[in-house]
Amino acid sequence: MCSTINSALPFSFRCEGPVNANSLHGGLSMSSTHRFSAGGRVWPNYSPQQSEMDWTWQELMAITELQEFEVPNDGPFEAGPYHPMEPMEHYGSCGTNLVEANPPTAHPSPAAAFEVGYADLISYQRLNPNMEMHYGYGGCQVNKPQPTATLQPPLMSLIDPINQGAGKHCNGHIDDIESDSGLSLGSSPPIASPANEVIGALAYLPHEGYTDGDVDCTVDPCHTRPNHIPVNYSHTFSSYAGHSYFPNGQHLHQHAPSMKLQQFPATLHEPPANHASTPRSVPFQLPNPKTKQVGMSGPLTRDERRAVALQIPFPLDKIINLPVDDFNELLSRHALSDAQLTLVRDIRRRGKNKVAAQNCRKRKLENIVHLEHELNQLRARRDHLARERLEFQQNLTVLKCRFSELYAKVFAQLRDEQGHPYSLEDYSLQQSNDGSLYLLHRNSSMDGD
DNA sequence: CAAGATTGTCATTGT
DNA sequence: GCACAATGACAATCT
Numbered sequence: 001m002c003s004t005i006n007s008a009l010p011f012s013f014r015c016e017g018p019v020n021a022n023s024l025h026g027g028l029s030m031s032s033t034h035r036f037s038a039g040g041r042v043w044p045n046y047s048p049q050q051s052e053m054d055w056t057w058q059e060l061m062a063i064t065e066l067q068e069f070e071v072p073n074d075g076p077f078e079a080g081p082y083h084p085m086e087p088m089e090h091y092g093s094c095g096t097n098l099v100e101a102n103p104p105t106a107h108p109s110p111a112a113a114f115e116v117g118y119a120d121l122i123s124y125q126r127l128n129p130n131m132e133m134h135y136g137y138g139g140c141q142v143n144k145p146q147p148t149a150t151l152q153p154p155l156m157s158l159i160d161p162i163n164q165g166a167g168k169h170c171n172g173h174i175d176d177i178e179s180d181s182g183l184s185l186g187s188s189p190p191i192a193s194p195a196n197e198v199i200g201a202l203a204y205l206p207h208e209g210y211t212d213g214d215v216d217c218t219v220d221p222c223h224t225r226p227n228h229i230p231v232n233y234s235h236t237f238s239s240y241a242g243h244s245y246f247p248n249g250q251h252l253h254q255h256a257p258s259m260k261l262q263q264f265p266a267t268l269h270e271p272p273a274n275h276a277s278t279p280r281s282v283p284f285q286l287p288n289p290k291t292k293q294v295g296m297s298g299p300l301t302r303d304e305r306r307a308v309a310l311q312i313p314f315p316l317d318k319i320i321n322l323p324v325d326d327f328n329e330l331l332s333r334h335a336l337s338d339a340q341l342t343l344v345r346d347i348r349r350r351g352k353n354k355v356a357a358q359n360c361r362k363r364k365l366e367n368i369v370h371l372e373h374e375l376n377q378l379r380a381r382r383d384h385l386a387r388e389r390l391e392f393q394q395n396l397t398v399l400k401c402r403f404s405e406l407y408a409k410v411f412a413q414l415r416d417e418q419g420h421p422y423s424l425e426d427y428s429l430q431q432s433n434d435g436s437l438y439l440l441h442r443n444s445s446m447d448g449d
Numbered sequence: 450c451a452a453g454a455t456t457g458t459c460a461t462t463g464t
Numbered sequence: 465g466c467a468c469a470a471t472g473a474c475a476a477t478c479t
Contacts, residue, residue, distance in 0.1 A: 301457090324467060349468095354457060356469055361456090363470090 303347045310340050312347075319344055320351030414439065 300308065304316060312319070313334050322330060331344065411429070414422050422439055430440040 350458065352468070357457070360471055
């Protein structure tokens with residue numbers, strides 16, 4: 001005797017062997033050895049070791065036991081309550097709540113088995129052909145800020161010593177010639193780094209003070225300006241020891257022969273003589289160090305003023321950017337006093353550290369942007385998993401409902417020896433360890449097995 | 450004028 | 465041991 005029940009379900013039950021009403025278990029008067037097979041798997045990963053075609057009764061029963069299962073939500077981001085974005089739908093006619101009211105349980109139930117294989121829910125798409133399985137997140141892209149172009153104003157032009165006594169930055173003397181603890185009286189422009197274009201060269205002595213013979217300037221980046229930007233030097237040039245320089249350290253007549261030389265104001269409050277673009281009525285002002293543009297000069301930095309005061313015979317950018325061997329060679333070619341040597345080494349140390357600090361801060365900001373992007377991606381993945389869980393629960397409810405119907409149908413196929421059907425109220429289907437199914441009277445137990 | 454942002458500098462550590 | 469990069473901390477300055 002074998003009866004097969006086919007339905008619209010993705011699987012069917014087949015009764016293997018006759019119902020042996022006299023095979024008593026637990027003192028019952030009847031039992032069943034029905035082997036139920038499923039024509040298709042219902043849940044992937046639920047029982048990976050099992051044949052695609054065989055479902056034990058316990059497994060099927062386990063499906064009916066499935067409640068909500070947890071989705072781990074212990075990510076690094078905040079574990080806020082998940083708000084389903086889709087309204088609940090009812091399936092079938094069982095009146096079952098699609099979402100169980102009872103919270104997820106931690107007991108080793110079949111639900112836990114689902115947890116283990118949850119990541120493999122790709123197969124679950126067979127029940128959800130329209131399920132989106134991508135985790136991409138297109139709506140949370142972070143516009144990574146474009147790195148601000150590092151302004152590279154030229155190092156300071158030679159400043160007429162008369163100007164050293166002017167204004168806030170020039171108190172009539174070179175402040176803190178030797179001391180590192182002096183006030184920072186001006187924001188120096190970013191010192192050129194190996195990664196940045198080196199613009200200009202600062203010389204504190206007449207140009208003859210360091211010739212191309214000092215250092216191999218043919219390969220020295222400090223002498224290359226591939227992206228020279230014309231700038232207005234009308235009030236920022238200065239002269240030193242009879243030589244006029246642009247702020248970038250280049251001779252005026254070499255690069256701007258048409259520009260008129262102008263006298264640097266003697267004081268900050270004195271308008272530059274014959275200043276073409278600055279009306280006399282407008283007091284001369286030092287350019288704001290924070291708003292200096294590429295190629296613009298500004299107030300001397302502390303180290304620059306020190307270098308001027310000690311007559312360091314080579315530009316700051318060389319001091320800072322030359323390789324150590326070239327730097328030492330440069331020092332060896334000049335007879336420097338101890339104070340000069342100390343200052344030069346301090347300038348080199350501070351200059352390199354300043355660039356390092358700038359790079360460090362830039363990296364820090366980039367890391368923040370990167371982490372924000374990752375955070376958005378994780379949030380998108382969390383939302384996607386939550387939607388998957390919701391769909392899973394809905395399909396589970398459908399299966400439970402349909403299985404209940406099938407259960408009743410199977411039960412209806414069973415007859416006792418007199419051909420009478422068994423009552424669902426009195427009997428339930430149970431499965432033994434060998435997979436056999438039995439009808440168990442609800443008032444008895446299987447302890448006697 | 451206060452508060453936050455920016456920048457330079459120093460001290461320290463690691464390479 | 466030296467040179468240097470990286471970085472936290474602090475202070476000066478700017479917005």
